[in-house]
């Protein structure tokens with residue numbers, strides 16, 4: 001919109017100015033005409049964004065490319081809550097990429113902002129959690145509602161949508177001399193559930209509004225993330241440090257293909273995907289993992305084993321669903337066992353899992369972290385794989 005010669009941009013708030021925030025969601029929002037206000041708790045990052053007001057993204061692949069992203073600023077929500085609440089009142093869209101475990105911590109501030117907004121602004125607004133999980137925005141919504149007054153709830157019900165999403169772009173951990181630079185892979189996919197959105201859905205470059213998000217999120221999580229985790233936990237056992245190097249190991253490649261055979265069979269039966277189309281999706285994923293220009297540490301991909309061992313996450317959920325279909329998830333059982341053995345001391349969740357294993361043993365840890373019932377088919381499959389680690 002143009003007024004008196006100056007352009008008035010739409011306003012986006014994005015929680016988490018990290019890799020996916022800057023390297024994916026922020027980029028697409030700016031390219032779609034939004035000014036992006038990043039919200040983060042890392043004060044140095046917030047200050048740098050406000051000082052530079054722009055950053056670069058390096059897309060690394062056979063045809064490298066640099067994208068310059070402008071129209072960005074940042075708020076530290078720990079020290080400047082008032083600015084955040086004012087921004088929520090005026091926002092045209094809110095997105096997050098902070099990690100599934102952090103959603104509950106940002107919910108009170110979102111609730112405060114929405115409480116203020118619905119009293120003065122009747123424009124619908126969508127809040128989209130871009131996290132690697134099934135139903136992330138719904139999870140955030142439930143946390144937000146815990147902090148809303150009874151008076152605000154009906155208005156929030158009417159005006160604020162929390163459409164679930166699937167996001168896909170590999171952005172490794174990185175330390176660049178240019179502090180805000182992010183190196184990313186060329187591939188990106190962002191699917192959002194249209195049926196949960198409020199108001200007219202905004203046109204955002206690279207965002208596809210879909211009516212059957214569950215199929216998209218399960219296809220992504222149980223192919224890209226299950227595959228990634230399988231490679232990472234196996235590579236860790238072999239002392240391999242990065243995903244590209246792991247993809248040069250024929251044993252690991254053969255293994256992840258077996259995992260993809262299992263998850264693919266579950267997804268094809270459940271969603272009726274065309275097997276040839278699904279195979280293409282798997283092959284694209286394998287090529288992305290073998291990108292020689294991307295240096296992605298095994299410990300990043302394996303991070304948070306407690307979360308990754310959860311019943312609804314990328315290992316146990318497809319394994320359970322395969323069993324429900326009368327199939328045997330042998331390769332997935334091996335990955336679950338390897339995840340329980342991931343003993344990287346630089347990962348808080350890995351330290352927690354290992355401490356539990358040390359005190360209670362692998363079998364109790366298996367039930368404790370995955371919810372898999374003792375004596376069930378999946379329990380027995382994983383238990384057999386755990387014997388290797390007891391020697």
Ligand SMILES: NC(=O)c1ccc[n+]([C@@H]2O[C@H](COP(=O)([O-])OP(=O)(O)OC[C@H]3O[C@@H](n4cnc5c(N)ncnc54)[C@H](O)[C@@H]3O)[C@@H](O)[C@H]2O)c1
Nearest residue numbers: 016017018019020040041042097098099100131132170171
């Ligand atoms: N990196 C990838 O390849 C990738 C791809 C798809 C999805 N994801 C998902 O995106 C999410 C973010 O991952 P990432 O790799 O960008 O992580 P990251 O660590 O690079 O970024 C997270 C950011 O959130 C900030 N943060 C932490 N607590 C906060 C709080 N209370 N309020 C505001 N900001 C807070 C951190 O300071 C950090 O800047 C995760 O759910 C991840 O699974 C990652």
Ligand SMILES: O=P(O)(O)OC[C@@H](O)[C@@H](O)[C@H](O)[C@H](O)CO
Nearest residue numbers: 132167168169170171225228301
């Ligand atoms: O972010 P996590 O810990 O859920 O999973 C690690 C990686 O598998 C993940 O970040 C992928 O790189 C990403 O999901 C690709 O879209």
